[in-house]
Amino acid sequence: MLSLPMQTGLCRNCNYALRDLPEARCPECGTAFNPADPKTMNMGRPIGPFAKWILGPTGCPWTLTTILPLVWMLWIFREPGPYYMGIFFIPAVLVALLIASRFVWTFIRMTTAHIYRQPYLPSQGNRRQMILSACVVVTILLVLLKVPLRIGFALSRPAMESFVSELVNEPFKARPPSQRVGIYRMSTTLRRNGSGTIQLHMDGSFEEGFGYSLEQIEYAGTNAGSGGHLTGPWYWFSDD
Ligand SMILES: [Zn+2]
Numbered sequence: 179m180l181s182l183p184m185q186t187g188l189c190r191n192c193n194y195a196l197r198d199l200p201e202a203r204c205p206e207c208g209t210a211f212n213p214a215d216p217k218t219m220n221m222g223r224p225i226g227p228f229a230k231w232i233l234g235p236t237g238c239p240w241t242l243t244t245i246l247p248l249v250w251m252l253w254i255f256r257e258p259g260p261y262y263m264g265i266f267f268i269p270a271v272l273v274a275l276l277i278a279s280r281f282v283w284t285f286i287r288m289t290t291a292h293i294y295r296q297p298y299l300p301s302q303g304n305r306r307q308m309i310l311s312a313c314v315v316v317t318i319l320l321v322l323l324k325v326p327l328r329i330g331f332a333l334s335r336p337a338m339e340s341f342v343s344e345l346v347n348e349p350f351k352a353r354p355p356s357q358r359v360g361i362y363r364m365s366t367t368l369r370r371n372g373s374g375t376i377q378l379h380m381d382g383s384f385e386e387g388f389g390y391s392l393e394q395i396e397y398a399g400t401n402a403g404s405g406g407h408l409t410g411p412w413y414w415f416s417d418d
Contacts, residue, residue, distance in 0.1 A: 187211070187219025222295030232290045233299075236283070237306055243279065244310045247272055248317040255321045256330035256361065259386035262404040262416035269318045276314065324406070331388070331408050334360020338412070342368075342376060342390050356381035371400050375413070389413035 186197050194206040196219060203210050211218040225233075251272060254260055260268060284300075291298035320326060331338070337360040344351075345368040353366040363381040370376055371389075375398050379387035389398020390411050397405045399415030407413055 187216060187221045188224055190218070190220045193220065193224040220296070223293075225294050225296065229290050229294055232287060233294075233296055236287075240306065241310065244276060244313065247276070248313060251317060251321065252326045255324075255326040257380055257386065258327060258388070258405070258414040258416045259380065259383065260416075261324065261327065261414075262386075262418070265321070265404070269321060273314065273318075327414060328408065330361050331412065331414070334362055335409070335412070336360070338378070338388065342378060345378075346376070371398065377415075385417040387415065389415055 186195065188195055189204040189207060189209055189211070191209040192204065192207040194204050196204060196211060196213075199205065202213055213219075251268060254264075254268070288298055290296075341357075341359045341364065345366065349368065355367070356363055356365050358364075359378075364387070365379040365381050365384070368376060368378065369384070373395060374391075375395055376390040377387055377398065377400075378390065379385075385399075385403070388408070389395070389405075391398065391413065392411050395413065397415060398413035399405050399417045401418050403416045403418040405413060405415035
């Protein structure tokens with residue numbers, strides 16, 4: 179028998195009650211423990227896999243619930259539309275949701291630790307949190323600098339050039355209402371604004387799209403929203 183004074187705890191792995199044992203090892207699952215060190219045993223209530231997951235390291239869920247919304251944000255900002263009303267609103271909502279989810283998660287962990295009488299350990303991984311916070315800041319900067327739009331357009335520019343020349347040269351050819359142009363889905367209806375700029379609209383909206391003008395222009399859209407120059411004769415716009 180062990181000579182150390184034995185504290186009665188449960189196996190951290192399988193909840194077996196660790197008492198009167200010939201060696202410091204769970205007879206049920208083989209997990210070793212130290213009878214003198216309460217941290218090696220579960221001194222609280224028996225704990226199931228779900229509560230164990232809640233109280234365990236939270237790295238992977240954290241990373242996913244931060245990175246996926248950021249990827250989604252970069253994706254929606256590939257189009258001109260969100261740069262008008264959404265440019266500050268969408269990142270602000272996202273940051274608020276991320277902060278709120280941290281508070282909610284901390285509350286759930288503290289409550290679970292209390293119910294199961296477990297020591298509460300704050301989420302570990304400060305380094306990971308720093309990296310994730312940096313990802314949030316970088317993503318917002320990329321959006322403010324319109325990088326997703328510029329990359330999306332750069333990837334689509336060759337397709338966009340042949341699309342516009344096809345629409346101009348064969349205006350009466352039968353076409354489906356929309357088609358894929360590079361990474362975008364565009365309406366095949368060509369319009370011009372008051373100053374004659376050719377407007378290519380995103381599918382399903384006549385308020386956002388790309389403008390084509392050989393002359394330098396202020397705004398490629400129809401009424402003042404947001405817009406700007408991309409490269410060469412290309413502009414982007416999102417109407418009010
Ligand atoms: Zn065990």
